[in-house]
Amino acid sequence: MKKIKYFSSILLLLLWYIPNAAAEGPPTAPAWQLTTQAGESISLSDYQGKPVILHFWATWCPYCKKLQPKLVELEEKYQQSGIKIVSISFNEDDGALPQDEIKNRGYDFITAVHGESVASQYGVRGTPTTFFINRQGQAIYKSTSSDINNPNLELAVQEIIKP
Numbered sequence: 779m780k781k782i783k784y785f786s787s788i789l790l791l792l793l794w795y796i797p798n799a800a801a802e803g804p805p806t807a808p809a810w811q812l813t814t815q816a817g818e819s820i821s822l823s824d825y826q827g828k829p830v831i832l833h834f835w836a837t838w839c840p841y842c843k844k845l846q847p848k849l850v851e852l853e854e855k856y857q858q859s860g861i862k863i864v865s866i867s868f869n870e871d872d873g874a875l876p877q878d879e880i881k882n883r884g885y886d887f888i889t890a891v892h893g894e895s896v897a898s899q900y901g902v903r904g905t906p907t908t909f910f911i912n913r914q915g916q917a918i919y920k921s922t923s924s925d926i927n928n929p930n931l932e933l934a935v936q937e938i939i940k941p
Contacts, residue, residue: 804916807832807909808899812866812890815877820890822915825862829938832909832917833865833887834897837879839905841924848926849908850885852935859939866893869905910934913941 807830811821822830831849835842853863867876867889876889890896900909903922910919919934 804912804918806915807911807917808896810896810899812893812896814888815875815891820864820888822864822911825864826915827913829856829859829861829913829935830909830911831861831863831935831938832900832911833863834868834893834900834902834905834907835865835876836867836869836905837874837876838871842906843883845906845908845924845926846880846883846885848931850887852932853887856935856939861935861939863887865889866896867891868893868897868902910938912938 807822809822811819811823814820822832831853833842833846833849835846849863853861865876865880865887867874870876870891876891880887880889897907900907906922906924908921909917910921911917918937919930921928921931921934
């Protein structure tokens with residue numbers, strides 16, 4: 779009898795929590811403002827109303843180097859949607875030039891530098907960490923993997939590009 783009451787209580791709690799959690803939807807991505815290597819200001823609000831792949835990385839990170847081609851491939855595949863990769867470099871070695879490194883790798887997505895405070899704000903613990911942010915500014919998916927075969931990467935893009 780105690781077990782039935784216990785499980786009934788858990789069930790009632792879940793029935794209350796699940797609809798309320800779903801009603802709130804995904805969390806809003808925290809606002810931030812940083813600079814690029816060239817000293818230009820960049821912020822998440824610059825991309826308001828657009829789907830964004832927000833990629834936290836470092837020049838020394840081999841896993842970031844492995845993942846970046848897949849992110850670029852997804853951006854190119856869905857370019858008609860207006861999707862953009864915005865990257866934030868953090869925990870860099872002295873003298874690192876992240877935007878130069880991106881160009882040397884053959885990419886042109888923008889990179890904000892000295893992003894330690896934003897990484898902390900987003901709860902990023904390591905590289906790579908990538909957030910998929912929809913047009914409403916909600917972070918709908920977070921990936922901490924460099925697995926380019928992860929089908930969730932493309933599924934997340936398909937979700938964030940929806941009108």
